[in-house]
Amino acid sequence: MDAIWLQSYPAKVPANINPDEFTSIIDLLTQSCSRHATRPAFTNMGVSLSYAELDQQSTAFAAYLQTLGLARGDRVAIMMPNCLQYPIALFGVLRAGFVVVNVNPLYTARELQHQLQDSGAKAIVIIENFAHTLAEVIHQTSVQQVVTTELGDAFPWLKRTIVNAVVRHVKKMVKPFHLPQARPWREVMNLGRQASIQPITLQASDLAFLQYTGGTTGVAKGAMLTHRNILANTAQAGAWMGTDLGEGENVITALPLYHIFSLTVNCLLFVKMGGNNILVTNPRDFPTFIKLLQQTRFSVITGVNTLFNALLNAPGFDRIDFSALKVCVGGGMAVQRAVAQRWYEKTGNHISEGYGLTETSPIVCCNILNQPYNGSIGYPLPSTEISIRNDAFEEMAIGEEGELCVRGPQVMAGYWQRPDETAGILTEAGWLKTGDIALVEADGKVRITDRKKDMILVSGFNVYPNEIEGVVASHPGVLECAAVGIKDEQSGEAVKLVVVLKDKGLTTEALQAYCKENLTGYKRPKVIEFRNELPKTPVGKVLRRELR
Structure with missing residues (x-):
């Protein structure tokens, strides 16, 4: 397809970017830290971490990891919300020559076990609030080394204490756990400062992230994102924003950094720019x-x-000063x-809506900044x-519908x-089929x-019916089931579960409790409906479209 969209580009946006501006993400980091040494890079709960x-x-964290006997390219999982330890661990893992496996800290034991097993992660950095989940499954994974951290571990002494x-004793957010192989964050950082880092020469083609997604099926898979993939998309996002933004910008980072949207658009783009990520640990508060x-x-x-909708309806929103706001980007799901x-x-x-996938690092398209909703x-x-x-994979004409396919350095x-x-x-010619x-x-x-x-x-997170159905079908009281999406004012879509019972005494409440044990919050069905049978094709495939 001819690039007819170029005629609509703002004058400041180039047709192409240089995906090889940096040799690696760490090359970007070290240049930015040198250029912006005294500026704040990340701020959480009023405490800032400068670029220096x-x-x-x-x-120091990289030096510690290198003492563990891991081989170059080994996978290290990071399982924590937005806090100052996240960027330290993220860049430390990459700096040491390893691959980051981002893990949603709200995962159930089953979900965590699958991701750790599939990635073959040898080590994990985890916030203590969720360490009990890891303790349930660690013996069934390849994880040999564990670093645990408390929420305030990167703060000065008084605030840390x-x-x-408050987290441990007042809010009681840390459940008992037994991980004898674990070392606490502050001990690890002290050991790292005493060690000497072994310099690693990273190539743009080296794997940087295993970013898990269901793709087009329900089996969670690790999208292999190279340093070049991420650097290219960071450059593309920066070019799209053009000269509107410069160093020292304060970006509100409420989306979790383990999500590819926040990882690229907030963390890496604004590190490149010399901005300050204001980390929101719990945006639901x-x-x-x-x-x-x-x-x-x-x-x-x-x-x-x-998130935008919830903010608009939150008490006190009218008293926020938006006079400095230049850019507002919405992604992860359709903006209403x-x-x-x-x-x-x-x-x-205006909210500038964008579109992307984990498999494209993630951005593919975006509206022109601060233009009316269309x-x-x-x-x-x-x-x-x-x-x-x-x-048949034949190209359609302008205005005709078909599957959106993407090719570029971010794939x-x-x-x-x-x-x-x-x-x-992925085709041999490099086209990625999005399924949209x-x-x-x-x-x-x-x-x-x-x-x-x-x-x-659901709220920007991919939920795959096969996974939901696999969990629910394992309940002894369920004969068969199907999961579909329904419209939801709060989350855009929610999960509806249609069930044919084997045990007629099984209640909605019991099934919801079973889902709570095995599925993280956003994957749990909001509506459960019991039926005598499911609509199917002549060969027995459930007709989800008919259910919808």
């Missing part, structure tokens, strides 16, 4: 979140539709027109090719140890019209 401190502490005491926004002069905020319009009325700033996903980013294809290397799955989504039905308008804007795959998008 980020450089020093990530080096208070925060950790709206009184605290609103107070932070009232006290902070911020120029950038990113989020998903549900009503939310976008109300956000503009309240803040004077219901599209905007234009392909610089150095990004798109094509609309039918089931993953493939799925970890799953060549068949990789072949099903779209069309390209005459000016180059891309509009998503349907979802080819059965994925359910």
Whole structure:
């Protein structure tokens, strides 16, 4: 497809970027830390980590990891919310020559076990609030080394003592756990400062992240993202923002850094720019979140539709000063027109909706910044090719619907140890099949019209029916089941479960409790319906579309 979207680009945005500006993510980090040494890089609960401190502490953490006997390219899992330890661990793992496996800290034991087993992670850095989950499954994984951290461990002594005491003794957020192989964060950092880091020469083609996603099926797979993939998408996002932003910007980072959207758009892009990520550890605590926004002069905020909607309805939102706000980006799920319009009325700033996938590091398209809502996903980013294809993989004309396919330097290397799955989504010519039905308008804007795959998008997180069904079907009282997405005002979509019972005495409450044991919050069915049978094709395949 001809790049007709280039005619609609703002004058400041180039047609192409240089994906090889840096040799690795660590090359980007060290240059930025040198250039912005005294500036704050990350701030959490009023405590800032400067670029110089980020450089020093990530080096110390890397030095410690290198003493563990891990081989170059080994996987190290990070399982924690937004806190100062996250970027230290993230850059430390990469600096030591290892691969980051981001883990949602809210995972159940079953979900955590699968991800650790599949990735073959040899070590994990985990916040103590969730260490009891790891303790349940660690003996069934390859994990040999554990670093545990308390929420306040990167704070000065007094604040650290208070925060950790409140978390442990007042809010009782740390359950008992037994991990004899674990070492605490502060001990590890002291050991790292005493060790000498062995310099690692990283290549752009080296694997940087195993970022887990269901892809087009329910089996969680690790998207192999190289240093070049991530650097390219960081450059693409930076080029799209053009000269609107410079060093010293304060970006509100409420989306978790373990999510690919926040990882690239917030963490890495603003480290490159010399910005300050204001980390929100628990964005569901709206009184605290609103107070932070009232006290902070911020120029950038990113989020998903549900976050923007919740903020708009939170007490105290009207008292936030938005005069410094320059950029507001929405992604992860479709931004609703009503939310976008109300956000503009309240803040004077439009939400610029973007689109991407874990497999594309993640951004593919974005609307022009601070332009009125139009219901599209905007234009392909610089150095990004798109094509609309039918089931025979023939290219469709402008205005015709088909599967959105993407090619560019941000497209993953493939799925970890799953060549068949990789072949099903990546063509030999480098096209990635997104599974989304779209069309390209005459000016180059891309509009998503349907979802080819059965994925359910809950507050920006992918939920795959196969996984839900696999868990529920394991209940002895269930004969068969199907999961589908339904519209939800709060989360965009929610999971509805349709069940045929084997045990007629099984209740909705009992099934919900079973789901709570085996599925993280956003994957749990919001609605459960019992039926005598499920609609099926002649060969027995459940017709999810008919259920929807």
